[in-house]
Amino acid sequence: DIQMTQSPSTLSASVGDRVTITCRASQSVSSWLAWYQQKPGKAPQLLIYQASTLKDGVPSRFSGSGSGTEFTLTISSLQPDDFATYYCQQYNSYPYTFGQGTKLEIK
């Protein structure tokens, strides 16, 4: 199985900050990587797929980059609605695997 490791596990930031979350794969997943946002008690929502393609309707302050084994999710200017937990997921090979999550908290 491909292991997905996110860092940091918890991130404290303020509204307006630029933040970056990293996701590392234990082997190459090419660009077959997605990012999800999950708020407490809610289902995850797809933000980005194929490493850098924004899903329709997702604010442009979200961006993704990377390929191979290292990926980043960047939020250019944090908004109050962005405080949530973020997960990466690889779909290069079975079994599909998710990272352990990064909780973005208000500083």
Place this chain on the structure above:
Amino acid sequence: QITLKESGPTLVKPTQTLTLTCTFSGFSLSTSGVGVGWIRQSPGKALEWLTHIYWNDDKRYSPSLRSRLTITKDTSKNQVVLTMTNMDPVDTATYYCAHLTPGTFDYWGQGTLVAVSS
């Protein structure tokens, strides 16, 4: 508008079989490229992919749970059914179904919490 909703028991006993139904609208599982998957999340834990099924009946399973899982579809009813045998307290989780475009889960149900306890 794509929507999905999970239904099934909220409590099962150890060793019992869990059957969950995902009822969806806004798409057809007879459309090329479309699939439905199941993902679970234990309380306070990360997401775990379980299985999915595509329009052409291609099915994939998590190797660690392969012997316990079955996924089927009923295209006429717009439903996908997940069965998981020999339930254990460690299987206590919120179970989600989601619309799948190759590889990514772009629309999710609200989830259903299933507790396993005697």
